[in-house]
Amino acid sequence: MAPSLVHLPNGQTLTVSSVFAGFSFKANDLNVHNSAFPPGWTIIIESQEDIEDEVAVDGQTSHDAPRKTHTRRFRNPTLHGDNLFISSISNPSNTDFKPATSPTRQIAMMLWATLWWYFHQPKPNPYITTKGLNDHIAEDGRPKGDWRINIKREGIFKGRHLLPKLERMGIITSEDSSVGESVDDRNGEGWMKMFTSQRGFWLIDPRIFLFTLSPTMHSPYPGASPYPSRPGSPNREGFALAKPETPGEMPQGLMTPQAQSPGGPFASGSHLPTYYPPPPTIFTFTNNIRHPIRQKPPAQGETFYTRYIPSLGQFLSFRVASLSHKSPTHRGPVSDSTPNFLPPGSGVTQGSLPSIANMTINPNDSDLLHKWMNDPRVDALFGMAGPRSVQENMLRDALNTKHSFPVIGCWDGKPFGYFELYWVKEDRLGRYLSSHDYGNWDRGFHALVGEQEFRGPHRVKVWMSALVHHCWLADPRTERVMLEPRNNNTKFIEYLQDVGFYKEREIAFPHRQAALMKIQREGWEAPVL
Numbered sequence: 020m021a022p023s024l025v026h027l028p029n030g031q032t033l034t035v036s037s038v039f040a041g042f043s044f045k046a047n048d049l050n051v052h053n054s055a056f057p058p059g060w061t062i063i064i065e066s067q068e069d070i071e072d073e074v075a076v077d078g079q080t081s082h083d084a085p086r087k088t089h090t091r092r093f094r095n096p097t098l099h100g101d102n103l104f105i106s107s108i109s110n111p112s113n114t115d116f117k118p119a120t121s122p123t124r125q126i127a128m129m130l131w132a133t134l135w136w137y138f139h140q141p142k143p144n145p146y147i148t149t150k151g152l153n154d155h156i157a158e159d160g161r162p163k164g165d166w167r168i169n170i171k172r173e174g175i176f177k178g179r180h181l182l183p184k185l186e187r188m189g190i191i192t193s194e195d196s197s198v199g200e201s202v203d204d205r206n207g208e209g210w211m212k213m214f215t216s217q218r219g220f221w222l223i224d225p226r227i228f229l230f231t232l233s234p235t236m237h238s239p240y241p242g243a244s245p246y247p248s249r250p251g252s253p254n255r256e257g258f259a260l261a262k263p264e265t266p267g268e269m270p271q272g273l274m275t276p277q278a279q280s281p282g283g284p285f286a287s288g289s290h291l292p293t294y295y296p297p298p299p300t301i302f303t304f305t306n307n308i309r310h311p312i313r314q315k316p317p318a319q320g321e322t323f324y325t326r327y328i329p330s331l332g333q334f335l336s337f338r339v340a341s342l343s344h345k346s347p348t349h350r351g352p353v354s355d356s357t358p359n360f361l362p363p364g365s366g367v368t369q370g371s372l373p374s375i376a377n378m379t380i381n382p383n384d385s386d387l388l389h390k391w392m393n394d395p396r397v398d399a400l401f402g403m404a405g406p407r408s409v410q411e412n413m414l415r416d417a418l419n420t421k422h423s424f425p426v427i428g429c430w431d432g433k434p435f436g437y438f439e440l441y442w443v444k445e446d447r448l449g450r451y452l453s454s455h456d457y458g459n460w461d462r463g464f465h466a467l468v469g470e471q472e473f474r475g476p477h478r479v480k481v482w483m484s485a486l487v488h489h490c491w492l493a494d495p496r497t498e499r500v501m502l503e504p505r506n507n508n509t510k511f512i513e514y515l516q517d518v519g520f521y522k523e524r525e526i527a528f529p530h531r532q533a534a535l536m537k538i539q540r541e542g543w544e545a546p547v548l
Contacts, residue, residue, distance in 0.1 A: 022034055022035060022036040022037075023035045023136075025044075025132070025135065025136045025139070026327035026329075026334075026352075026354075027132065027135065027225075027229065027327075028225055028229070028284075028285070028325050028326045028327065029225075029229050029283075029285040029325075029352070030325075030334075030351065030352025031046070031047070032047045033045065033046055033047065033132060033136070034047060035136055038061060040063050040065070040092070041061055041062045041063040041064050041093075041106065042061070042062055042064065043059055043060070043061045044059060044060050044061070044062070044129070044132065044133065044136075045058065045059045046058055046059065058109050058110075059108075059109045060105055060107065060108045060109065060129050061105070061106050061107045062103055062104065062105050062106065062133055063103070063104055063106045063173075063174065064093040064101060064102065064103045064137075065090050065091065065092065065093055065101070065102050066090070066091050066092070066093050066094070066097050066100050066101050066102075067088045067089070067090050067091075067097075067100040067101075067102065068088060068089060068091065068097070068100055069087070069088055088100075095140065095141060095143070096137065096140045096141065096142070096143045096166070096168075097143050098143045098144065098145065098147070098164050098166055098167075099164060099165070099166070099167045099168075099169070099214075101137075101168045101169065102168075102169045102170075102171050103133070103137070103168055103169065103170060103171065104170065104171040104172075104173040104174040104175070104176050105126070105129060105130065105133070105174050105175045105176065106173075106174040106175070107174070107175075108126075108129070108175065123181060123184050123185075124228075124230070124292070126175060126181065126185075127184075127185055127188055127190055127228055128228045128229065128230070130170075130185065130190060130191075131190055131225065131228040131229075132228075134168070134190070134215055134220050135225075137168060138166075138217050138220055138221070138545070139329060139548060142166060142217075143166060145163040145164060145166065146158050146159070146161045146162070146163060146164075147161060147162050147163070147164045148161060165216045165217065165218060166216065166217040166218075167214045167215065167216040167217065168214060168215055169212070169213070169214045170182075170185075170191050170213040170214060170215060172210055172211055172213070182210045182213060183210065185213075186210075186213065188227065188228075189219075189223050189227070190215060190220075190223065190228070191213045191214065191215050192213065192214065192215070192216075192219060193209070193210070193212055193213050193214070194212070195209060195212060197209070217544060217545055218543070218544050218545070221488065221491075221544070221545045221546060222491055222492070222495075222540075224294050224492045225285075226284055226285060226292055226293045226294035227292055227294040228292065229285050229292070229293075230287060230291055230292045230293070283321070283322040283323075283325060283336075283350060283351050284322065284323055284324065284325065297314065297493075297494045297495070297496065298312075298314055300459070305421065305422070305445055306445075308444060308445055308449070310422075310442070310444045310445050310459065311459050311460070313421065313422060313442060316339060316424040316440075317338075317339050318339065319339050319340070319341040319342065319343065319347075319418070320338060320339060320341040320343065320347035321338055321339050322336050322337070322338040322349075322350065322351050323337060323338065323339070323489070324336060324337045324485065324488075324489045324492075325337075325351045325352065326485060326488075326546070327352075327354070328481055328548065329548055330477065330481070330547075330548055331430075331477070331478070331481065332354055333353075333354045333430050333431045334351060334352050334353055334354055334430070334431055334432075335428070335429070335430060335481060335482060335485055336349075336351045336428070336429045336432070337426050337427070337428050337429070337438070337485070337486070337489065338426070338427055338429065339424060339425065339426060339427075340384045340414055340417070340418070340424075340425035340426060340427050340437070341383070341384050342384070342385065342411070342414060342415060342418065343383060343384075344383055344385075345383060346382060346383045346384075347383075347384070349429065349432030351429075351432065353431040353432050354431055384414065384427060384434075385407060385410055385411045385414060386407070387427070387434055387437075387469065388403075388410035388411075388413065388414060388437060389406075389407045389409075389410045389411075390469065391436075391437060391467065391469030391470075392404050392405075392409070392410050392413075393405075394469065397467050397469060400467065400505065400508070401467060417439060420441075421445070422441055422442045422444075422445035422446060423439050423440060423441030423442070423446065424439070424440060425437065425438070425439055426438040426439065426440060426464075428482055430473055430478075433470075434469075434470070435468060435469065435470045435472075435473035436466065436467055436468040436469055436470070436473070436482070437466075437467050437469060438464050438465060438466050438467075438486065439464060439465040440462060440463075440464045440486070440489075440490070441462065441463050441464065441465075442460075442461070442462060442463075443457045443461045443462065443463050443499075443501055444457060444458075444459060444461070446463060447528075448463060448501065448503055448526075451526045451528070452526075452535075457499065457501070458496075458497075458498050458499065459496070460494050460496040460497045460498070461497060461498060461499040461500070461501065462490040462493075462497055462499075462500050462501070463500060463501040463502060463503070464486055464490075464500070464502065465502075466482075466483075466486075466502075476514060476517075477547075479511075479514045480514060480517055480518050480547045481546075481547045483514060483515065483518050483547075484518045484519075484545075484546040484547040485546055485547075486500075487500050487518070487519075487538060487543065487546070488546040491540055491543065497540065498539065498540050498541075499537055499538065499539055499540070500537070500538050501535065501536065501537050502515060502520065502536045503526060503528075503533040503534065503535055503536070504533065504534055504536065505531050505532070505533060505534075506525055506531075506532045506533060506534045507532075508534075512534055512536065515536045516536075518538075518547060519538045519542060519543055519544075520536040520537060520538045521536070521537060521538070522534050522535065522536055523535045523536070523537050
């Protein structure tokens with residue numbers, strides 16, 4: 020298998036190469052990132068296949084009898100026959116990086132990155148065939164199985180407490196939820212049949228696992244954040260702490276912000292994971308509607324979702340819209356970044372080189388909306404055409420709304436569309452639904468694509484599924500995502516159905532007839548890649 024390049028959502032890349040019985044993972048960009056990943060690690064992955072589909076017992080077929088299997092080298096994913104463990108790790112020099120405060124979290128990060136690579140492989144045939152039971156049925160009528168990979172208690176996973184910790188972090192699971200009989204936890208009883216499913220992997224927030232190592236004082240590698248503290252703030256000795264480095268010295272791929280520009284979802288000056296659990300449920304009333312107090316959205320211009328789309332060769336990102344008269348500078352990763360040829364200690368970093376990521380070439384968000392809303396195609400759906408003040412007031416109202424916020428979608432940092440993410444319960448839509456139609460945490464969104472070059476069925480499916488993905492990650496209590504497109508917008512409705520939405524019924528709004536489209540967390544598998 021030829022080496023492949025893996026793009027992580029924070030902009031870092033890994034080179035994956037085939038080795039004996041497995042694959043080696045090599046972290047790139049150590050000269051421009053203070054990567055939390057070791058320079059490399061190796062996994063052993065193999066596939067088990069059934070030799071017989073049934074076993075004869077006393078002349079009769081038993082589908083519950085043990086099946087004979089054989090093990091082969093991994094070539095392509097199987098539905099549930101692949102087994103994986105990390106066999107070795109190559110750690111960076113202690114003279115350059117401080118050892119990870121939590122080795123378990125570092126191992127979890129390596130496992131997460133490995134699974135990110137694995138679940139980007141071609142999806143296996145989901146249909147389950149049992150000889151003598153359903154092999155006479157057409158394939159699309161047979162039962163479907165969940166795609167999963169088994170995590171073996173071998174290699175570095177042999178540690179007494181490692182798999183239990185990984186299970187608590189949510190990255191692996193088991194169908195055996197019992198305590199178990201054994202009083203000796205060294206034998207690993209109860210931890211021999213761990214796995215990660217495709218569905219479960221995509222529902223866990225990557226911010227739990229992606230973080231950075233702290234460089235030593237004399238390390239040639241740059242820090243993940245040039246802000247050790249607020250600029251010029253005093254310490255206990257009365258001296259000012261180090262001033263921040265110039266924006267040109269910031270590593271691009273980690274989405275480190277400028278002082279006046281919010282960072283992305285992985286930016287951290289503390290070198291710790293940036294995931295925070297959702298707040299507790301506290302209810303309040305708005306317009307006589309009882310609903311949970313909502314957490315504040317990200318700041319204006321802040322990127323809250325980013326992911327590399329291999330089928331398009333570009334990074335998709337979403338940021339909060341801004342009223343600034345200047346175009347928000349894109350700080351996230353892009354696909355056409357300069358190759359990493361920079362030597363350590365050269366004084367030159369990726370962020371100081373010209374790239375689309377640090378060039379301000381776009382109009383501001385009000386100008387974008389003015390252009391898009393005056394397109395006859397968009398105006399026919401949104402009805403917000405008019406002078407620039409119309410769109411600016413629309414954006415100002417959206418930023419001041421408590422149950423929703425405005426969003427700009429970008430391909431490689433270039434804006435392509437406008438979206439509004441909302442909580443259904445307080446939205447206009449909630450007034451037309453019965454209480455059993457939605458939950459306290461269900462979401463919805465409005466959408467438009469303004470740039471002609473970014474239209475097309477595949478791109479639509481990618482950003483649709485990405486917004487749904489964000490809703491699942493933003494709060495694990497969200498069980499449904501809803502849209503209410505105009506009922507005669509058949510093309511858009513077909514796109515929604517292609518990514519898993521279904522039409523429940525129609526709703527008569529005062530100004531239009533709408534199709535109520537829903538997607539359930541339980542029925543969702545993965546974002547479009």
